[in-house]
Each structure stands twice: as C-alpha cells, then as structure tokens.
Amino acid sequence: MAGYANHWAMGSVVKQQLASLTNLNAEDFALIGNASKGIARVVSSVDWRVGDNTVVADVDYASGRFSLARLTSMGVENRVVPADDNFIKIEDLLAACDAQTRLLYIIHVNAHTGQRIDLKRLSESIDPNVVLLVDASHSLGVMPVDGNYCDFLVASTYKFLLVTHTGVLAWNQRRNMGFNPLSVG
Ligand SMILES: Cc1ncc(COP(=O)(O)O)c(C=O)c1O
Numbered sequence: 001m002a003g004y005a006n007h008w009a010m011g012s013v014v015k016q017q018l019a020s021l022t023n024l025n026a027e028d029f030a031l032i033g034n035a036s037k038g039i040a041r042v043v044s045s046v047d048w049r050v051g052d053n054t055v056v057a058d059v060d061y062a063s064g065r066f067s068l069a070r071l072t073s074m075g076v077e078n079r080v081v082p083a084d085d086n087f088i089k090i091e092d093l094l095a096a097c098d099a100q101t102r103l104l105y106i107i108h109v110n111a112h113t114g115q116r117i118d119l120k121r122l123s124e125s126i127d128p129n130v131v132l133l134v135d136a137s138h139s140l141g142v143m144p145v146d147g148n149y150c151d152f153l154v155a156s157t158y159k160f161l162l163v164t165h166t167g168v169l170a171w172n173q174r175r176n177m178g179f180n181p182l183s184v185g
Contacts, residue, residue, distance in 0.1 A: 018168060021140060022147035030169045035137050036063035038154035038169035039105065042133050043067045044182035046102050050075030055096045055104040059083045059112055061135055064105035076102075086113045090122050103131040108145060109138040119149035131177055140168070151177040 015026040032038055040063075046052075054068040058080050068078045079096045081088070093104065104126065109116050116139070123132055134150035141160035147153045153170040157163035171179045 024147035034167040035154045035156040041181040053077040107135045123149035
C-alpha cells in the first residue's frame with residue numbers, strides 16, 4: 001500500500017506546484033492523459049443547445065478546432081476566426097461572439113507563430129457567460145500563466161514542463177462556470 005499512498009502524495013505535490021505556477025488552487029487541478037482529453041472533457045461539460053455557437057481562431061490547435069467542429073452535428077455553429085496574416089486579433093474573436101456563444105478556445109502562446117494572447121484583456125472583455133478555455137501547452141513552465149483569466153486551463157506536460165506525455169486540466173473554481181464532464185477519472 002505504500003506505493004499507492006506515495007502515488008497520491010506525489011499527485012498532491014504536483015498539483016501544488018501547478019497551482020503556484022498559475023495562481024490557481026491545487027484543488028482546481030486534475031492530472032489527465034493529455035491536453036486533448038482535457039479539451040474534450042470541457043467541451044463535453046457544456047449542455048449544448050441547437051443554435052449555440054463556439055469561437056476559435058483558424059491558427060489554433062487542431063484538438064480544439066476539431067472538438068468544436070464535431071459539435072456541428074448537434075446544431076452548434078463553430079465560428080472559425082481567420083487570423084490576419086497569422087496574427088490573432090482579440091477584437092476579431094470578440095466580434096465573432098454573440099448572445100449564443102457558449103465557448104471560446106484559445107492557445108495562450110500559439111504553436112505556429114509564437115504569438116502570446118493577452119489573456120487579461122480577453123477575459124475582461126468577453127461575456128462572462130462564455131466558457132473561456134485556454135490551452136497553455138506552449139507557455140506553462142516557461143513563462144507566467146495566470147489561470148485567473150480563464151474558466152478552464154489545459155496543457156500538455158511534455159513541452160516546457162519537461163515531463164512525460166500526460167496532461168493537465170484546471171477548473172478555475174473562483175469563477176462561476178460549472179463543470180459536469182461526461183467522463184470521470
Ligand atoms: C496548443 C497545443 N495543445 C496541445 C498539444 C498537445 O496535446 P496533447 O497533450 O493532447 O498531445 C499541442 C501539441 O503540439 C499543442 O500545440
């Protein structure tokens with residue numbers, strides 16, 4: 001049983017470290033298979049209705065774009081915002097949102113261009129009813145990531161966190177977004 005206890009103790013240490021990297025609480029974190037599973041879990045937690053829409057930039061990561069595109073079969077429109085010369089403008093993302101927008105997925109530091117999104121500005125400008133799902137796979141571990149500026153944070157661990165291929169999912173419970181994913185564990 002010592003190994004089992006050590007396993008959970010190590011998980012707690014890791015969550016504490018993730019909390020200190022993100023200004024979130026250790027209790028907000030789950031250690032999961034990979035970032036893509038975190039995206040899918042967050043997407044599955046929304047009670048989608050016909051006529052809802054989602055917003056993503058065309059240069060954002062495939063796992064986010066494809067998860068959202070999959071929702072079209074449920075009558076959810078996926079609004080893919082063209083990045084102007086590979087540069088994502090926050091005002092373009094906001095302009096794509098309306099009263100039916102339920103979720104916006106964005107990479108904190110873009111994998112293709114290195115552009116860093118101003119999360120503070122985005123989170124303070126977007127309707128608080130829109131789930132703000134931030135992918136910090138290319139920033140966590142190498143630069144400040146403030147999890148207060150999103151509802152959910154995902155990251156892969158094999159990049160700047162220098163770990164093997166697992167994933168991180170954080171639910172910022174200080175904000176009012178509920179979380180009832182279709183899968184557990
Ligand atoms: C923005 C972003 N998110 C996530 C991932 C990796 O996701 P996963 O942990 O599911 O392999 C990548 C891989 O290149 C990425 O660029």
